[in-house]
Structures are given as structure tokens and as C-alpha cells.
Amino acid sequence: MERIKKLKVPAFPIQLLDSGTRDGFGAGLVAAAELYPGLVGLCADVTESVRMADFAARYPDRFVEVGVAEQNLVGVAAGMALGGKTPFAASYAVFNPGRSWDQFRVSVCYSNLNVKLVGGHAGLNVGPDGATHQALEDLALTLSLPNVTVVVPADAYEAYQATIAIAGQVGPSYLRLARDKCPDVTSKNGSFTLGKISTLETGKDLSIVACGLLVAPAMTAAQRLRQEGLSVRVLNASTLKPFDTKTILTAARQTGAIVTAEEHQLHGGLSSLVSQTCAQHYPVPVESVAVKDTFGESGQSKELLAKYHLTTEDIQKAAWKVFNRKVKA
């Protein structure tokens, strides 16, 4: 087992700003591999599209192609961890944890092994591939497991920092990545801390808590709402487990109303975490922007986000709705 200590983290490659979370992951994996000699990468036949190809080219001895076999992918990763390695096991989120959940549950989480699960192409933004390939349940699957850290980066910069942070933390984790490009929203915010919900905009009338690719629309929605006269706090929930209840409850107390926004089913993800936290400790009105208990379909990413109500406008509407509920209460 290698010693985890403070190491000098290489700077984020600035040309990747405004790329995708998977691109940030790919660069972060290469950087983490330099820091941690025990890091190995495993992939199930989607190496280029989950952006593990750079790592594989630079560290051919530390890259393992397992073929189209996600159950074995995660089992082998668990065995690598038994042998003292720090394995990143990647595939698309619909397969990993979709097909490998039992292996992740028993071989990894119950054993508390140092395996980093990576689920790529999560959410509706995979577009034309249709519902079979749109992972909208992966957060529910992973959040329900003990011992695991669950991370959903909002952009390439954050994915880069998160990948390095996960590599340096001993224990199971799940990293959710998206296919689409997304604008940079976190680089000006500075450092990334696992387990912390960061405040991207301050405000007092209500809070928007978003994760992943819905953080950028949440920022745009907050700007527009400000022009409409509402002071909106924007929180980036990039770690969902352990959940930073302190920051959520501060927002509940100080703003009195919360909108959640995620590219995931309504049940079992960010909305559930925020609603549960507030209901138990400090009840305030909550409105949720999420996929409402339905499967997706083929279409362009933009068309799908519109049809399933995950856009900037949907967040704005939810904000006015939750604000009115707060005022009437």
C-alpha cells in the first residue's frame, strides 16, 4: 500500500477548459498516475470514449483491457486492490455500475477495497444512442452502498481535480462522467475538496443545488433570475457521498427555499438527498429538476434536455415556483 501524502499536483491543462468531464478525467488520470505508482487503469472496450487512451499509451504496463465484461472488470479491479494497487475501472455508466453493481457491492464496497469505479456517458446527453445507453439510475445504485464516495464533477476542471483527489484517497469511489462538452464553471473557484459542496454564487432569496452538467444551466438561470429581481445562491454538489449536509442546511436556513437540478431520475439522487436532509433537520420548500420516473429516447442532446425538462428555463421556472411557495408559507 503506497503512502498517501501531500504531493505537488500538476497544473490543469488549460486547453481543456470548456471540454467535457471525461476529458478532465483523462488528463487527471495521467497526472494521478505520475503521483501514484500503484495506480492502474482497467477498461471494458471503451478506452477512447471514456478518455483512458492517453493513460493507456503512456503507461501500457499499467493499463488492462478486460473486453466486454463489466462484471469481471470490477472483480479484477477488486483483486488488483487486494494486491495493493489503486485501480480505476471504467466503462459506460449504464454497464458500470449498471451491469457490475453486485460486484461493486460485494467485491469492492463490502470489502472496503481501494477501487475507483468510473461511469462514463452518464445522463441523457449521450443523445441518439437512446434509452438503453442513458444512465439515469447510477447515482441511486451507488449512493445506496456503504463505504463509497460518490463524485459528479461539473466540468473538465473539476473532473481533473476530482480524479486526482480520488486517487489519493483510500477506499471505494464512483466517478460519474458525461459525454457532452460543457462550459467551465469551477476553475475560478480554485481548489476542489472531496466531500464539500462549493458555493458558486451567493444569494439570499433561494438556493439552486445542482450537480454535473446541470451546474452550468443553474448558473445561467441564477443570472437571469437576478435580472428578474431574485437573489439566488448556486451550490455545486460535486460530492454526493459523503453528503455535505452542513452547507445544505445553511442554505435552507439562510435562503428558505431550494431547487435541485440533476441529469438523473428524481428518485435516489441529488433531489432525494436534499429533500431528506431538509425534511429531517430544517424543512423548507424544495422543487426538483430531474427526469421524472421515465426512460429517455433517441434524439439530440439539446432536444432531450428540453423534452425532459432539464434546461435553464426549467430551473428558472422551478426557482419562481419554490420562491412563491416560500413566500406563501
Next chain:
Amino acid sequence: MPDTHRPPTPQQLITLSETSAAIRQSVIKMLLAAGSGHSAGPLGMADVFTALYFSVLKHRPKQPTWVGRDYVLLSNGHICPVWYATLAEAGYFPKAELKTLRQLGSRLQGHPHLGSLPGIENTSGPLAQGLSQACGLAYALRLDKRNNQVYTLMSDAEYQEGQTWEAYLFAAKYRLANLTVLIDRNNIQIDGTTEDIMPLEPFKPKLESFGWHVQEIDGHDFSAIISALYLAQSFNTAPSAIICRTIPGKGVTFMEGDYHWHGSPPNRDQAAQALKQLRTIQGQTWNE
């Protein structure tokens, strides 16, 4: 490099059979105390566990995380009573603790849990997961140029799980010669015989076709088990499988070969009768 193999002497064979009889008695007592658990598999695999731990394995029971040790992973976690009994017999933890099997707060979980007990190298229960773990461990050891062997014990019905075949492809592709799988070919599973439930035959050619070295032996013949284990170590281009033909419930006449004992424990009378038979095997007198 594998050690030079000398066949066991007659005296060593007697000691091994006494050890396996003691392990079987522990299994019966544990299952009786627990009131639930699997009887047939643990009794059937007692000789294989005995040969492995008391003749071949490089290990230090008082230093269970010794870096030079060979690794044993159990894939069919439900036969863990025989693993626990073997580890206790070898001195990993006190035999007195065996009777806590499956009880609240016990280190002897109903299925093995990594970290709960010295000598337990993996978590298993859902079938086939141990084999994939063993593949990853064997790969990691080779990456670090370590010579430790990885042994995995599996049931025959695990070969009905898709994950098993994913792992077979993987181990063959990466030529995991430091991996040896011992298969309990006892022909039974919960619902009946393997050939009725989902046929595995022709079993050996199937495994060979995946590019593994495959041996088939009598799983109750210590000499055969030991020489097969050493022969497996000497293959250095591919992983090894040893099909151990065993009698489920071996050593207890009313359990032998009966699939109904796959997932059931003995009651008090049955346990007394079983212990009497096992003590006779061991050459002791029945005096309880």
C-alpha cells in the same frame, strides 16, 4: 520457482487424514451450533483444504499478512465453514471461536468477509466473484514481480454463472500462470444435480478449450491432490484448473451424495451420529 515435490510418506498421509477428520468434526459442530448453513460442500472439500494448507501452501498462520505468503481465495463462499475450520486447525485463530459461526457479532460471518478474520483473503458469496478477484490479484502480483501463488476454490455450479467465463477468458489472455483454481466437482447444487439443473459436461474439454491447463483428480486422494498442485505450479504459460471429483457430505454416510444436504445443517441426533462416524475414521473411540 515451484518447490521440488516429494510424494507424501505413509506417516504424512496418516497425519493428513487425521487433520481432515478433525476439520470435518469441527464443521459438524459449527453447523449444529449455528443451526443453519451448508453441510455437503464443506465436508466434501475437507481433504482438498487439508492438502492445500498442510502440505503445499506457503503461509505463516501467526503472521497472516506475511508478504511472502501464497494467497487462498474462496469463490463459493457458502462452504466457508471448512475454510474457517481449516484456518483454526492451522492456528490462525482459536478453535473455540468456531462455535460462534453465523452468530451476531461473530468474526465468522455466514459468508466470508475480507478483514473479519485472520487468513480470510477475500469476500465472497454471490458466485464467481472470487475467481475474478483472484485474476486481479494474480495480475497485480505479477506486475510487481512477486512469486506468490494464488489459489481459488470454486464449486462446479459456479460454472453456470456468466462471470466465471469472463474470468476464464481474462486469465487465459493474460497467461496468469500464478493462478490455480480448485473446482469442487461434486455434481450437486441446491435444486438437484448439476447435470439435471444445467449440464456442465463435457466439463474438462470445455475448460481446456479456453486455453487453461486442466487436471482431473480424485478430490479425496491426498497424494493426487498434492501432486496436482505442484504440477499446476510448474506450468508457466497458462492458468491451471484442477477438477477435484468429490463426494458431497464425505465422511458422513447419510449425507454422502445427497443434494438435500447442500444447504442444510444437521440436527442434534444427526450431528452426534456424524461425529461418531468421523471419529471412527480417525481411529478414535466414541466416548461422549
